[in-house]
Amino acid sequence: MDRIDVPSDVVIRRLPLYARSLRYLLDEGIHSVSSQELGERINVTAAQIRKDLSYFGEFGKQGIGYDVEKLLNHIERILGLTQRWPVVLIGVGYLGQAIARYDGFNNQGLHMVGLFDSDPAKIGQLVGELPILAYARLHDVIREQHVRLAIIAVPATYAQAVADMLIESGVRAILNYAPVILQTPDDVWVRYIDPVAVLHSMTYYLAREGGEIS
Amino acid sequence: MDRIDVPSDVVIRRLPLYARSLRYLLDEGIHSVSSQELGERINVTAAQIRKDLSYFGEFGKQGIGYDVEKLLNHIERILGLTQRWPVVLIGVGYLGQAIARYDGFNNQGLHMVGLFDSDPAKIGQLVGELPILAYARLHDVIREQHVRLAIIAVPATYAQAVADMLIESGVRAILNYAPVILQTPDDVWVRYIDPVAVLHSMTYYLAREGGEIS
Numbered sequence: 167m168d169r170i171d172v173p174s175d176v177v178i179r180r181l182p183l184y185a186r187s188l189r190y191l192l193d194e195g196i197h198s199v200s201s202q203e204l205g206e207r208i209n210v211t212a213a214q215i216r217k218d219l220s221y222f223g224e225f226g227k228q229g230i231g232y233d234v235e236k237l238l239n240h241i242e243r244i245l246g247l248t249q250r251w252p253v254v255l256i257g258v259g260y261l262g263q264a265i266a267r268y269d270g271f272n273n274q275g276l277h278m279v280g281l282f283d284s285d286p287a288k289i290g291q292l293v294g295e296l297p298i299l300a301y302a303r304l305h306d307v308i309r310e311q312h313v314r315l316a317i318i319a320v321p322a323t324y325a326q327a328v329a330d331m332l333i334e335s336g337v338r339a340i341l342n343y344a345p346v347i348l349q350t351p352d353d354v355w356v357r358y359i360d361p362v363a364v365l366h367s368m369t370y371y372l373a374r375e376g377g378e379i380s
Numbered sequence: 381m382d383r384i385d386v387p388s389d390v391v392i393r394r395l396p397l398y399a400r401s402l403r404y405l406l407d408e409g410i411h412s413v414s415s416q417e418l419g420e421r422i423n424v425t426a427a428q429i430r431k432d433l434s435y436f437g438e439f440g441k442q443g444i445g446y447d448v449e450k451l452l453n454h455i456e457r458i459l460g461l462t463q464r465w466p467v468v469l470i471g472v473g474y475l476g477q478a479i480a481r482y483d484g485f486n487n488q489g490l491h492m493v494g495l496f497d498s499d500p501a502k503i504g505q506l507v508g509e510l511p512i513l514a515y516a517r518l519h520d521v522i523r524e525q526h527v528r529l530a531i532i533a534v535p536a537t538y539a540q541a542v543a544d545m546l547i548e549s550g551v552r553a554i555l556n557y558a559p560v561i562l563q564t565p566d567d568v569w570v571r572y573i574d575p576v577a578v579l580h581s582m583t584y585y586l587a588r589e590g591g592e593i594s
Contacts, residue, residue, distance in 0.1 A: 182580035246587025366396035373460025
């Protein structure tokens with residue numbers, strides 16, 4: 167069965183969670199899983215999983231479930247994770263340090279290739295194995311290493327200027343930790359990591375539960 | 381006009397972004413804004429903003445726009461941010477340090493009141509003004525300070541056990557940085573900060589643009 171409809175972004179955002187769960191299963195030595203079991207691990211219904219995967223082909227067999235390794239490989243291929251994507255990080259404050267040291271960004275298709283900061287005192291310092299470079303080097307590193315993915319961890323006031331630089335140099339997808347919405351061309355992907363906004367969306371519910379607001 | 385329908389979670393998640401934009405406007409000395417102008421700052425249509433706000437009453441006047449300060453105060457009241465919510469953080473590695481030092485968690489309705497780590501070598505160290513405490517103190521701090529919000533920044537393998545402890549002590553909303561889906565009771569809110577999954581959802585699109593996958 168060929169499906170003509172295109173998966174929505176919500177579906178695409180769930181695929182990395184499926185892949186991660188499958189990796190955990192493999193680590194646990196589990197080689198076969200039903201959509202039911204997989205769903206319970208990620209709080210998604212079995213029907214949703216089957217529907218999401220149906221956009222990309224036929225997986226699993228009725229009554230047998232999915233071959234964990236095969237499905238994982240397939241999802242990684244769908245997500246483009248069979249290659250390693252070079253990533254640059256701009257802003258190496260406390261948050262940037264934590265990002266630079268997090269091995270999730272040097273794994274599973276990602277590869278941190280450059281750290282940049284505007285503070286002259288930081289230039290040349292090593293974070294893990296990578297030296298912090300000056301902004302003046304940004305363009306060349308992006309070009310030479312064919313970087314299309316970047317992480318912004320600078321203060322809000324500088325984030326737009328940094329994004330402009332990145333895009334001008336060829337970056338096409340930005341993960342932005344700065345608490346500001348970026349203005350970017352239509353062919354650039356931007357996603358936000360915004361923990362304070364997320365907490366604020368939960369206080370809404372807590373305030374109602376607690377009777378502070380009705 | 382009283383509306384009976386309840387705003388969806390997607391609406392609630394946008395409210396903090398409106399509030400932040402309004403705060404920026406106030407900082408810039410701007411006291412009146414149209415839904416058009418506000419929308420352009422956060423990549424939301426003017427119609428969407430008007431619809432979102434209509435769940436909570438009547439704001440703005442036709443042709444005049446919103447009074448920035450009034451609307452901000454109103455949204456903060458809706459989000460429960462006129463009080464300060466005590467927050468605890470579990471896990472003070474590189475990421476936890478960055479979180480503990482980020483003033484976004486000590487502002488606008490949030491107030492970091494306790495840092496916890498399982499590593500005996502860290503206990504007693506100060507991060508900013510707060511000492512790192514042992515897990516043994518968790519229950520008492522949560523009870524005494526009436527904490528209902530917690531941030532988890534421990535490795536994936538410990539996140540579920542930490543969540544269980546938090547919930548048993550009275551926490552009702554968790555911001556989870558660990559790359560694992562938590563199993564929690566229905567009356568507990570959990571949100572995830574998952575930058576690697578977010579990057580992986582962008583490589584999907586980049587791989588197709590670049591011709592690596594069709």
